[in-house]
Amino acid sequence: MIRIQVDMQRCQHYGQCVLEAPDVFELDADNLLEWRAEAADDQRTNVEAAMDVCPMQAIRLVD
Amino acid sequence: MPQPVVIVGASLAGLRTAESLRRLGWTDGILVVGDEPHAPYSRPMLSKEFLRSEIADDEVALPRRSSTADAAWLLGTRVVSADLDRREVATASGEVLGYGTLVVATGLRPRRLAVPGAGLPGTYALRGLDDAVRLRTALRGTPRVVVVGAGFVGCEIAAAARTLGCDVTVVMRDGLPLRRVLGQELAAELMRRHVGHGVRFAAHTEVVAVRGGPHVTGVELRDGTVIPCDVVVGAVGSLPNVEWLAGNDAVADDGLLTDTGMHVQRADGTSWDDVLAVGDVARFPNPRFGGAPARVEHWNTAAETARRAATMVVARRRGADDLAAAEAERFAPIPSFWSDQLDAHLLAYGRLEVADRAEILEGDLAGDCVVGYYRDGALVGVCGLGDRRAIMRHRDAVGQELPLPTA
Numbered sequence: 001m002i003r004i005q006v007d008m009q010r011c012q013h014y015g016q017c018v019l020e021a022p023d024v025f026e027l028d029a030d031n032l033l034e035w036r037a038e039a040a041d042d043q044r045t046n047v048e049a050a051m052d053v054c055p056m057q058a059i060r061l062v063d
Numbered sequence: 064m065p066q067p068v069v070i071v072g073a074s075l076a077g078l079r080t081a082e083s084l085r086r087l088g089w090t091d092g093i094l095v096v097g098d099e100p101h102a103p104y105s106r107p108m109l110s111k112e113f114l115r116s117e118i119a120d121d122e123v124a125l126p127r128r129s130s131t132a133d134a135a136w137l138l139g140t141r142v143v144s145a146d147l148d149r150r151e152v153a154t155a156s157g158e159v160l161g162y163g164t165l166v167v168a169t170g171l172r173p174r175r176l177a178v179p180g181a182g183l184p185g186t187y188a189l190r191g192l193d194d195a196v197r198l199r200t201a202l203r204g205t206p207r208v209v210v211v212g213a214g215f216v217g218c219e220i221a222a223a224a225r226t227l228g229c230d231v232t233v234v235m236r237d238g239l240p241l242r243r244v245l246g247q248e249l250a251a252e253l254m255r256r257h258v259g260h261g262v263r264f265a266a267h268t269e270v271v272a273v274r275g276g277p278h279v280t281g282v283e284l285r286d287g288t289v290i291p292c293d294v295v296v297g298a299v300g301s302l303p304n305v306e307w308l309a310g311n312d313a314v315a316d317d318g319l320l321t322d323t324g325m326h327v328q329r330a331d332g333t334s335w336d337d338v339l340a341v342g343d344v345a346r347f348p349n350p351r352f353g354g355a356p357a358r359v360e361h362w363n364t365a366a367e368t369a370r371r372a373a374t375m376v377v378a379r380r381r382g383a384d385d386l387a388a389a390e391a392e393r394f395a396p397i398p399s400f401w402s403d404q405l406d407a408h409l410l411a412y413g414r415l416e417v418a419d420r421a422e423i424l425e426g427d428l429a430g431d432c433v434v435g436y437y438r439d440g441a442l443v444g445v446c447g448l449g450d451r452r453a454i455m456r457h458r459d460a461v462g463q464e465l466p467l468p469t470a
Binding site: 015016027057 | 079108112363366458
């Protein structure tokens with residue numbers, strides 16, 4: 001299990017993470033970010049890719 | 064001990080190259096050399112959030128992964144020359160660094176205003192963190208600002224300055240901001256929104272002189288008009304940092320020409336096995352957009368080209384079969400970018416600037432919309448205002464209809 005944090009003070013809802021890890025991140029009907037705080041280990045690579053593409057560098061993996 | 068991979072440019076592209084090498088199993092030395100004193104940081108927010116809010120310098124830093132903890136970092140060190148036959152680069156202080164593989168990630172620098180008075184105190188350009196800190200400080204006193212140039216950087220600086228309450232005029236050669244990229248209709252809407260927030264435009268003209276002394280007092284336009292101001296920001300494009308590679312027969316015409324594996328090319332069409340370029344400085348072919356080599360100055364291109372280059376470096380070490388397999392893999396990234404300007408939130412995928420036609424696919428310009436960009440009838444990009452989910456839904460269709468490349 002991996003744990004994911006998003007700093008919502010920083011997040012600007014650009015949605016770049018959604019393309020990299022669609023099972024973890026999505027934009028809701030108002031185009032605001034929703035995400036799972038926990039995901040299976042096999043999502044680690046996708047979440048790391050999402051961290052990389054986040055323009056605000058707002059995503060963290062908590063080990 | 065084998066010579067390290069030397070990455071010149073401690074940028075996003077440089078960092079991603081180092082990380083990708085480690086992720087792909089590269090265990091030999093990695094040395095990253097950067098001319099700025101800063102560790103790699105996120106550049107896009109410098110012209111947006113950083114200017115208009117109080118983000119601390121260290122908050123723009125890119126996280127350092129444990130995977131690259133054993134890479135060597137030589138910051139505050141400018142590489143001034145290279146001898147690609149001897150596999151050496153030299154720093155400004157005269158130190159010579161040998162490499163096994165060289166990765167060029169030196170990016171761009173702003174083109175400076177080339178008019179009388181352009182060096183006066185009160186004139187700025189934006190590329191790096193230090194530039195952004197200086198400009199942000201200058202904007203804090205809500206000065207009268209003239210932004211020269213209406214590309215992404217110019218428009219974003221104008222928007223940030225206006226958000227801060229500055230009196231802002233954008234001087235542009237064209238009649239509309241960003242028209243070359245966005246096309247007539249979306250550019251007109253963008254300008255309408257800027258004007259709605261009080262940004263002024265001086266269109267179809269250019270700055271011929273910066274007035275003042277000792278400090279800036281205004282800019283003079285071609286017709287003699289003077290716009291009084293306290294701050295002038297030159298946002299007139301950028302130049303690839305390739306001069307340090309002079310004398311090596313690399314094709315350095317608008318960046319470094321590379322093959323599809325990011326290997327830097329010689330004038331005779333051959334390429335170096337051990338010299339690659341990544342990020343803004345690389346002019347590479349992308350079969351998704353017809354295969355003509357182009358530089359792409361967008362955020363995700365840095366990471367994508369870095370990964371591609373690292374794949375080649377690792378595959379070459381593993382042997383001919385691995386290298387052939389890596390080279391056969393199609394490299395066709397979809398550029399992705401965004402821009403925040405007042406109430407205009409742009410999100411785009413693809414290469415809008417190569418289009419010959421644009422068409423509204425969803426919504427309307429005054430509200431949220433998605434615009435499709437076509438070349439020879441094929442979708443080469445989408446760009447929208449507002450509704451990001453709607454824009455994203457069109458992403459996968461970008462570049463799907465172009466014929467496969469022959470080279």
